[in-house]
Amino acid sequence: MPGSRIIEEADSLLADGPTVSHTSSRHWRFHGAALIAGLCMLAALVYVGRRPSFSAPERGQAVSQEKPGRQMNLDAVGGLLVAGQQPPPTILTANAAAPTLLQADPPNSLLKKAAAMEKSNPAGPSPLEKEYVLGQHANPKEKEASEQEKAPGPPDAGPLKKKDAEESKSKSCKTATPGDTCYKAVLWAKWIGLIEHPTWYPGLKRATANRMAIQEWLHNNSQGDCHRPCDHETYPIPPSGKGKPSLFCFSVARMGPEMDTMFMQRQMGAGIFACDGHAVYSDTHVNIDGFKTTLIPSTASGVSTDKTAANSQVFMNTWNNLLTTTKWYEYDFIAKVDPDCVFFPARLRGHVHSYVGQNVFFLNCGKYVPATMYGALEVYSKSSLGAYLSAHPRCETSFPFGAWGEDKYMTNCLEMLGCKSVVDFGNFLHDERCWGVDCGNKQAVAFHAFKQVNQWYNCWLLSNHHGF
Numbered sequence: 449m450p451g452s453r454i455i456e457e458a459d460s461l462l463a464d465g466p467t468v469s470h471t472s473s474r475h476w477r478f479h480g481a482a483l484i485a486g487l488c489m490l491a492a493l494v495y496v497g498r499r500p501s502f503s504a505p506e507r508g509q510a511v512s513q514e515k516p517g518r519q520m521n522l523d524a525v526g527g528l529l530v531a532g533q534q535p536p537p538t539i540l541t542a543n544a545a546a547p548t549l550l551q552a553d554p555p556n557s558l559l560k561k562a563a564a565m566e567k568s569n570p571a572g573p574s575p576l577e578k579e580y581v582l583g584q585h586a587n588p589k590e591k592e593a594s595e596q597e598k599a600p601g602p603p604d605a606g607p608l609k610k611k612d613a614e615e616s617k618s619k620s621c622k623t624a625t626p627g628d629t630c631y632k633a634v635l636w637a638k639w640i641g642l643i644e645h646p647t648w649y650p651g652l653k654r655a656t657a658n659r660m661a662i663q664e665w666l667h668n669n670s671q672g673d674c675h676r677p678c679d680h681e682t683y684p685i686p687p688s689g690k691g692k693p694s695l696f697c698f699s700v701a702r703m704g705p706e707m708d709t710m711f712m713q714r715q716m717g718a719g720i721f722a723c724d725g726h727a728v729y730s731d732t733h734v735n736i737d738g739f740k741t742t743l744i745p746s747t748a749s750g751v752s753t754d755k756t757a758a759n760s761q762v763f764m765n766t767w768n769n770l771l772t773t774t775k776w777y778e779y780d781f782i783a784k785v786d787p788d789c790v791f792f793p794a795r796l797r798g799h800v801h802s803y804v805g806q807n808v809f810f811l812n813c814g815k816y817v818p819a820t821m822y823g824a825l826e827v828y829s830k831s832s833l834g835a836y837l838s839a840h841p842r843c844e845t846s847f848p849f850g851a852w853g854e855d856k857y858m859t860n861c862l863e864m865l866g867c868k869s870v871v872d873f874g875n876f877l878h879d880e881r882c883w884g885v886d887c888g889n890k891q892a893v894a895f896h897a898f899k900q901v902n903q904w905y906n907c908w909l910l911s912n913h914h915g916f
């Protein structure tokens with residue numbers, strides 16, 4: 449059901465008043481100032497030595513202006529796309545083939561549902577449907593155990609025995625924790641099931657169903673290995689990722705589908721929330737399940753500009769705020785990730801680890817000459833951003849950032865400042881404007897663009913699901 453879109457979610461967009469912590473930002477401003485002074489001196493020494501030319505040739509990059517047309521150069525794609533793979537809409541539709549027969553199903557008839565799935569879809573339910581809707585496991589032993597648990601009781605079970613079991617079950621409660629089958633089932637229902645198959649969940653409404661209610665519904669309907677959730681508990685959130693090299697990742701997200709993907713990433717512990725550190729910039733205060741967004745600093749002048757210029761200004765302000773108020777300098781690499789970019793930070797580490805400590809940033813599209821950086825995923829080393837921080841006014845007077853778009857501007861600016869651009873387009877960013885997108889690829893760092901949450905989640909599952 450593409451195009452479905454929610455603004456408010458009981459469990460998602462309950463902003464709880466002004467949330468920016470001024471004390472902590474002041475605190476970091478102090479440390480930031482000391483660090484900036486140090487970086488400035490260092491950068492000054494470097495530049496005196498290098499004397500970079502101010503007349504760096506303009507790159508043949510037209511990222512922002514480029515139409516998102518489908519000029520996929522399939523010859524050039526070579527080994528990147530597996531032969532016969534389709535662009536994402538096809539993959540997603542095939543995956544989401546919804547057996548419409550199920551609409552009239554009574555909610556509890558798990559077996560009927562499975563049979564119907566198999567009947568309507570000759571290939572049987574997809575592995576994802578099996579795991580997330582039917583709660584089956586790849587491991588046959590686990591599968592047996594879980595089916596016994598879920599079965600409404602053997603036909604010869606006496607009524608007393610059955611009643612006892614039900615009573616003790618209803619008394620015990622267990623809110624799912626990250627990693628549980630039930631936790632995955634709840635998220636799948638929330639971000640895919642209720643969007644693509646609302647009729648599978650009689651009594652649940654996408655707009656109001658939070659994860660607690662979804663878990664209770666799954667429990668009531670013997671799905672997803674779910675216990676009854678414990679009331680008045682906060683639904684748990686997976687911990688941040690940890691790894692080397694360390695990554696600080698941020699997104700600029702507007703309310704609507706973009707903010708929805710932030711909630712989803714937070715609840716999954718995926719995307720930017722799988723980085724060691726993260727920030728979300730928005731034009732409204734939002735509490736993303738306990739993680740507070742930072743307000744995008746507004747433009748000082750009220751001059752109205754065209755869309756690209758306004759967008760570039762938003763990012764310029766965001767960069768300046770990020771570099772002066774966050775702890776970005778405690779991380780080896782900093783990644784700017786668009787909300788519609790399906791991003792796997794752990795895979796990024798493999799691409800950047802040999803550049804720790806170097807003054808580099810990454811060009812992620814090699815379709816054109818020279819290679820370009822697409823803004824869906826921008827990766828910078830700590831020292832390249834240090835160079836930007838200490839010298840960005842030079843870029844502002846040298847390049848028309850408003851006309852260019854932020855990604856092209858940053859590329860030219862950092863090259864002028866003497867940062868080395870590393871061309872990496874082997875399984876780095878799969879972008880529909882570059883060489884196309886294949887979510888079935890299990891190595892690529894990122895896939896772009898997936899604006900709707902269910903599309904984002906589906907792509908993540910396709911790339912992430914082992915043995916699928």
Ligand SMILES: *[C@@H]1O[C@H](CO)[C@@H](O)[C@H](O)[C@H]1NC(C)=O
Binds near residue numbers: 661662664
């Ligand atoms: C689950 O079942 C209980 C008891 O029958 C009922 O009160 C509750 O509303 C149900 N919850 C959902 C989400 O369907």
